[in-house]
Amino acid sequence: MERILTDYRYMALTADSAVTAAFKSARYAQSPFNRVSVHRAKFDKWLAAKAVDAGAVLFANHKVETLLKEHDKIIGLEVGPPVNKQFFAGVVILAEGVNALLAERAGLVPGIKTENVALYVKETMALPGRLIEERFNLQPGQGAAIGLLGESTANFMGTASLYTNKDTIGLNVGTYVANFVTGNFNPHDLIVKIKQHPLLAPLFTGTETLEYCAQMIPEGGYEAIxxxxxxxxxxxxxxxxxxxxxxxxxxxxxxxxxxxxxxIAAKHKNDFSQRQLSLYKRLLDESYVLQNLRANRHIHRFFAARPWIPEAEIAVINEIAYQVGMIYPMPNGAKRRYIRQKAASIQPVWKLAADFLQALWVIK
Ligand SMILES: Cc1cc2nc3c(=O)[nH]c(=O)nc-3n(C[C@H](O)[C@H](O)[C@H](O)COP(=O)(O)OP(=O)(O)OC[C@H]3O[C@@H](n4cnc5c(N)ncnc54)[C@H](O)[C@@H]3O)c2cc1C
Structure with a gap:
């Protein structure tokens, strides 16, 4: 574990401003911890060691070349060098990540669609723990997770986030692959832009890049499962x-x-039929995994149908906040009218209201 996350922030960014929603609680610092930051390279090794302790055999640095099939049934898999071996099994649990080529080649899943997967890039930067705590206003050992919206993803639907670890900070950003296809930018441009943003740049001063990686995330939601x-x-x-x-x-x-x-249930009954294996789907349906995904099933379509939200609506809230903070030599009533006109010049009020009501329905 790197840090206990006690500070959650969301920043809706334009090129020179940000409206920030933040919540911090000392209660989050109490065990059992709500959220923690981990370094995946260390965490995955630790977790794999737990499986090995429990009797699993780990083949690190081996590639599964193909799934073995008999008629329509998966009966095992073939592992490439250095072991070069076929393994047979009553059931294979496939957890090959977002780019599920083995499953796709075996005809188990359709190919990925660019509108259902987001491409993220991530940079890990070294910064002494004491400076992290100063810059992010944190107690020793505690951490922050900051979600960035709007300008950070070139105003396409997507997110960026900033995480504090023990003595590194992680910055990742991404949007749907379809947006990279149609937009004139690449993921690296996004990360560079965030690091140069006038409100964020001071957080990165003096950091040294340790790691850089790219990875897709399946973001098609319930309908794309x-x-x-x-x-x-x-x-x-x-x-x-x-x-x-x-x-x-x-x-x-x-x-x-x-x-x-x-x-385990199939083994007890010595029944590996598809009917028995459908217990997996039932357990997922009963768990928060599929219940939450089902509850959020309209969100993907909501944002896909409203591509203007990251730019126009974030610009509106920033403009309102900016104007509220300005001191004008005019009565408050006139200032309010002026602010309404300014906001409406970016996005008509009816459109804002319609999006707001739709959003309430989608997250009901
Ligand atoms: C930038 C970024 C930030 C994220 N932040 C968070 C977060 O804050 N919180 C959160 O909960 N989730 C986060 N996620 C999502 C999280 O990383 C994934 O949901 C999670 O790792 C999925 O685990 P998995 O085991 O299914 O797939 P993976 O972690 O992708 O693991 C799949 C593994 O299978 C291996 N593999 C694939 N094909 C083969 C093959 N043919 N042979 C052998 N091995 C193979 C891959 O190399 C990989 O090691 C983030 C993802 C990204 C990209």
Whole structure:
């Protein structure tokens, strides 16, 4: 664990301003902790060691070349060098991540669609812990998670986030692959722009880049989830499209656990039929994994149908906040009328109201 997250912020950014919503609580610092930041390279090794301690055999640095099929049933998999071996199993749990090529080639899932996956880039920067605490206004050992919207994703629908670790800060940003196809920019441009933003740049002063990576995230929501139970195979984690907003790792872990429970039940009954394996889908349906994704199922379409939101509506709230803060030599009534006109010149009031009401319905 790197830091206990006690400070959650969202910044709606324009080129020179930000309206920030922030919440911080000392209660988040109490065990059991609500959210923590982890360094995946360390965390994944720690978690894999737990599985090995429990009896799993780990093949790190091996590639699964293909799934083995008999008629329509998955019966095992073939692992490439250095082990070069076929493994046979009653059931394969496939957790190969977002770019599920094994599942796709075996005809278990459709190919990914550019409007359902987002491409993220991530930079990890070294900064002494004491400076992190000073810059982010944190107690020792505590951390912040900051979501960035608007200008940070070139005003396309997407997000950027800033996380504090022990002595590094992580910055990631991404948007739907379809936006990179149609827009005239690449993911690296976004990260450079954020680091140069006048309100954010001071946070990065004197940092040293340690890591840089790119990774997709399935963001198609509930409607884009492929069939998860197949003869001889269960699909879990990102390969199953189980990402809900900022939650992905926990859904991947819980879906893996539920797939494991399904296998234990199948083994007890010595029944590996698809009917028995459908217990996995039932357990997911009963868990917060699919219940939350189902509850949020209209969000993806809501934003896809309103591409103006990240730019126009974030510009409106920033303009209102800016004008409220300005001192004008005029009575308050006249100032309010002036602010209304300014806001309406960016986005008509009826459109703002319609989006707001629709948003309330979508997140009901
Ligand atoms: C920038 C970024 C920030 C994120 N932040 C958060 C966050 O704050 N909170 C959160 O909950 N989630 C977050 N996520 C999402 C989270 O990382 C994923 O949801 C989670 O890692 C999914 O786990 P998984 O095991 O399904 O897939 P992965 O973690 O992608 O693991 C799949 C593994 O399978 C391996 N693999 C693939 N094909 C083969 C093959 N043929 N043979 C052998 N191995 C193979 C891959 O190399 C990989 O190691 C973030 C993702 C990104 C990209």
């Amino acid at each position: 492929p069939p998860l139970v197949h003869p001889g195979c269960l699909i879990a984690g990102d390969a199953a499209g189980l990402v809900n907003g900022v939650q992905g790792l926990n859904l991947a872990m819980l879906s893996g656990q539920l797939a494991g429970k399904t296998l």
